[in-house]
Amino acid sequence: MQLNNARILLTGATGGLGQALAQQLAADGARLLLAGRDTARLAALNAALGGEHSSVRADLTRPEGVAAAAGAAREFGANVLINNAGVGGFGLYERQDWDEIDSLLATNLAAPMRLTHALLPWLKARPQAVIVNIGSTFGSLPFAGFAAYSAAKAGLRGFSQALRRELADTQVAVIHLAPRAIDTPLNSDAVNALNRALNNRSDDADAVARQVVAALRAGDGERHFGFPERFFAWLNGVAPTLIDRGLAGKLAVIKQHAPTR
Numbered sequence: 001m002q003l004n005n006a007r008i009l010l011t012g013a014t015g016g017l018g019q020a021l022a023q024q025l026a027a028d029g030a031r032l033l034l035a036g037r038d039t040a041r042l043a044a045l046n047a048a049l050g051g052e053h054s055s056v057r058a059d060l061t062r063p064e065g066v067a068a069a070a071g072a073a074r075e076f077g078a079n080v081l082i083n084n085a086g087v088g089g090f091g092l093y094e095r096q097d098w099d100e101i102d103s104l105l106a107t108n109l110a111a112p113m114r115l116t117h118a119l120l121p122w123l124k125a126r127p128q129a130v131i132v133n134i135g136s137t138f139g140s141l142p143f144a145g146f147a148a149y150s151a152a153k154a155g156l157r158g159f160s161q162a163l164r165r166e167l168a169d170t171q172v173a174v175i176h177l178a179p180r181a182i183d184t185p186l187n188s189d190a191v192n193a194l195n196r197a198l199n200n201r202s203d204d205a206d207a208v209a210r211q212v213v214a215a216l217r218a219g220d221g222e223r224h225f226g227f228p229e230r231f232f233a234w235l236n237g238v239a240p241t242l243i244d245r246g247l248a249g250k251l252a253v254i255k256q257h258a259p260t261r
């Protein structure tokens, strides 16, 4: 897609990856509808981008938030939806509160599905439209200490693939992108310490945003960012017991870094 023709609803615009994406997409000529829950941060981002864009305040875990974002997107003339909003969720599953798990599933899986559902008739009526879902390596390489997060991201991957296949005879493309760890506020100190202890690489948000923009331009259906993560995600698909064994060797370190509650 040519970005100077794009009118993009970007969720999670105020976050680490969202801000980097907003800056690059705006620099490439796209018009943005910035979505988030914090009006002041949305206004500050819009001002930093030159003030030419629009914003909508929406808590996407709430039906009225999804309705507000979808209504604003139609008014804005959006032809691209980037489902980027998300929350982290490091912790041993049995120690996590159900409310925390429920909220993670609502934000990372139900919200992008619901927003896509609300906007699909509108997007199908555009001459060209794209839905970009920001997943994670953990959607294909589910990780100990991230059971609910991995489940949500695996669900998002399945949703993206099924919808892409369902929309194959339309002009709506569905792109699923799976970054590895990114240096953003999503990762707590405990996650950063774990990544250091396991030698997991963490990418700069600008570098990941460049890859997202490249995938949007190219219209690729599926991209996994980072090596060796891409290889291990593939291996998990064909020989999950090998990954079980590899992760068993890291379990003590993961448990040592997991929050106690």
Ligand SMILES: NC(=O)c1ccc[n+]([C@@H]2O[C@H](COP(=O)([O-])OP(=O)(O)OC[C@H]3O[C@@H](n4cnc5c(N)ncnc54)[C@H](OP(=O)(O)O)[C@@H]3O)[C@@H](O)[C@H]2O)c1
Pocket: 011, 012, 013, 014, 015, 016, 017, 018, 035, 036, 037, 038, 041, 058, 059, 060, 061, 083, 084, 085, 086, 087, 107, 134, 135, 136, 137, 178, 179, 180, 181, 182, 183, 184, 185, 186, 187
């Ligand atoms: N960071 C990583 O290591 C990593 C790795 C792979 C994939 N990802 C994915 O990349 C995406 C962006 O994450 P990030 O790292 O940029 O995280 P971040 O810096 O924590 O930003 C998260 C964004 O999501 C928004 N958000 C959270 N809950 C929301 C809700 N209920 N309704 C509406 N918006 C909500 C936040 O908005 P508010 O300003 O309203 O809080 C914020 O703009 C996520 O989907 C994440 O899963 C991240």
